[in-house]
Amino acid sequence: MYNNIFHREKNKNNNLIYGIRAITEAINSGKDIDKVVFQRGISGQIFKDLFALVREKNIPFQYVPIERLNRYTRGNHQGAIAFVSPIPYQSIYDILPSIYENGHVPFLLLLDRVTDVRNMGAIVRSAECAGVDAVIIPSKNSAQINEDAVKTSAGALFSTPVCRYDNLVEIVEYLQQSGVQVVGCNEKASKSCYELNCTLPTCIVMGNEYEGITPILAQACDHIVSIPMAKNSAIDSLNVSVATGIMLFEVCRQRFMK
Numbered sequence: 001m002y003n004n005i006f007h008r009e010k011n012k013n014n015n016l017i018y019g020i021r022a023i024t025e026a027i028n029s030g031k032d033i034d035k036v037v038f039q040r041g042i043s044g045q046i047f048k049d050l051f052a053l054v055r056e057k058n059i060p061f062q063y064v065p066i067e068r069l070n071r072y073t074r075g076n077h078q079g080a081i082a083f084v085s086p087i088p089y090q091s092i093y094d095i096l097p098s099i100y101e102n103g104h105v106p107f108l109l110l111l112d113r114v115t116d117v118r119n120m121g122a123i124v125r126s127a128e129c130a131g132v133d134a135v136i137i138p139s140k141n142s143a144q145i146n147e148d149a150v151k152t153s154a155g156a157l158f159s160t161p162v163c164r165y166d167n168l169v170e171i172v173e174y175l176q177q178s179g180v181q182v183v184g185c186n187e188k189a190s191k192s193c194y195e196l197n198c199t200l201p202t203c204i205v206m207g208n209e210y211e212g213i214t215p216i217l218a219q220a221c222d223h224i225v226s227i228p229m230a231k232n233s234a235i236d237s238l239n240v241s242v243a244t245g246i247m248l249f250e251v252c253r254q255r256f257m258k
Contacts, residue, residue, distance in 0.1 A: 015083070015084040015086065016073060016082070016083060016084070017031075017081070017082040017084055018072070018073050018075050018076075018078070018080065018082070019075070019076065019077060019078050019080065020046050020047055020078045020079070020080050021046065023036060023050060023080055023082045024046075024049065024050050024053060026082060026084070027053055027054070027059070027082075028053075031084055032084065032085040032087070032088050033057075033059050033082050033085065034083040034084065034085045034144050034145060034146070035059065035060040035061060035082070035083050035144070036059055036060075036080060036081070036082045036083075037062055037064055037068070037069065037072070037080070037081045037083070038051070038061060038062070038064070038079060038080050039064070039066050039077075039080070040063045040064060040065055040066070042063075042079040042080070047080070058139060058166055059139075060139050060140045066079070069081055083144060083146070086145065086146065086157070087145055087150075087157050087158060089163060090134065090161040090162065090163050091163060092108075092134060092163040092165075092171060092174070093174070095133060095134045095161055095163070096108075096134075096175070096178055096180070097178075100178075104133070105199070105200070105202075105255070106133055106178075106180055106201040106202070106203070107131060107132050107201075107202060107255075108133055108134055108135075108175065108180065108202070108204070109123075109127050109134075109135045109136070109203070109204050109244070109248065110137075110168065110171070110172070110182075110203055110204070110205045111123065111135065111136070111137050111138075111142070111205075111206055111244075112168060112205060112206065112208060112213050112214055113138060113141045113208040113211075113214070114137070114142060114143055114206065114209065114240055115141065115142065116143055116209060116240075117143045117146060117148045117149045117152070118148065118149070118152045118241075119209065119239070119240055119241045120142075120143035120145070120152075120153075121148065121149040121150065121151065121152025121153035121154075121156075121157070122152050122153070122241040123206070123240070123241050123244045123245075124149075124153040124156045124160050124162070125152070125153045125154050125156045126241070126244060126249075127156070127160055127244075128156035128159055128160045129156075130245075130248035130249055130251065130252050131252065132160060132248065133161070134160070134162070134163055135160055135162050136162075136163045136164075136168070136171060136203075137162060137163070137164050137165075138164070138165065138166070139164050139166045140166070142164075145162065168217055169216060169217060169220050172203075172205075172217065172221070173220065175203050179201050180201040180202065180203050181200050181201065181223065182203045182205060182220065182221045182222050182223075183196060183202060183203065183204055183205060183221060183222065183223045183224075183225060184205040184206075184207070184217070184218050184221040184223070184224045184225070185204065185205065185206055185224075185225060185226070185227065185244075185247055186207070186212055186213060186224050186225075186226060187226050187229075187236060187237045188226065189224040189226040190226070191223065191224070191225045191226065192225060192226060192228050193225040193226065193227055193228075193247055193250050194228070194250065195225070196223060196250075197254070198251040198254040198255060199255055202251060204244070204248065204251070205217065205221055206240055206243065206244045206247070207240070208240075209239075209240050227243055227246050227247070
C-alpha cells in the first residue's frame with residue numbers, strides 16, 4: 001500500500017518519483033510531471049494502465065535501458081521514474097484573454113526546442129526582466145525545467161508563467177487569431193529586427209541552439225527577422241540566450257523608452 005505517499009528522492013538536478021503505482025498516484029493528484037522514463041521492454045497490466053494515463057495527460061515519455069534507471073535511483077523503481085516539475089504549467093488560453101482584459105499589450109515568448117537547461121534558465125530570467133507575460137515551450141524536445149534551470153533563471157521561473165504544448169503551430173494560429181503578431185528570429189533573414197513594429201501585440205519565436213526554428217513553425221510566423229551583426233565577424237550566429245535577450249529588449253525599447 002502506498003497511502004498517497006510518493007516514493008521520492010532528490011538528486012542534484014531533479015525531484016524524482018519512482019514506482020509505477022506511486023507515479024500513477026502522483027499524476028492523478030495533479031502533480032506537474034516533466035516526463036516519465038520507462039524501462040525498455042517493460043510489460044504488465046499496471047504498466048499498461050500507467051502508460052495509458054501518461055498518454056492521456058500528454059506527458060512526455062521515453063524508453064531507456066534499465067541501467068539508466070538504476071543510475072537515477074537505488075530504490076525499487078519497477079521500471080518507471082517520473083521527473084516532477086518544480087513549477088506549475090499554465091495555459092496560454094487563460095493568460096492571453098486576461099492580458100487583454102487588463103488593458104495591456106501582450107508580450108509573449110515561444111521557445112522552439114531550446115534544449116540546454118542553462119540557456120532555458122537564462123532566457124526566462126531575461127524574459128522576466130523584459131516584462132514577458134508568458135513563455136511557451138513544446139512538450140517534447142525541450143530543456144527540462146529542473147533545479148538547474150530554476151537556479152540559472154535566478155528564480156524567474158517561479159514568477160514567469162510557462163505554458164507547455166504538443167503542437168506549437170496550433171498555438172501560433174491561436175495567437176494570430178487573437179491579434180498577436182508572431183515573429184521568428186533567424187540569422188539569415190533579410191529583414192532586421194529593428195524594422196519591426198513591436199508596439200503591437202507580439203510573440204517572439206526563438207529556435208533550437210543548432211537548427212533554429214523548425215521549417216513548419218517558421219512558415220507559420222508573420223515575420224522572420226535577423227539581428228544585425230558586424231560584417232567582419234568570424235562568427236555568424238549568437239548564443240540563443242543572448243539573441244533572445246536582444247530581441248526581447250528591442251520590444252522594451254520600442255514600448256517603454258520614449
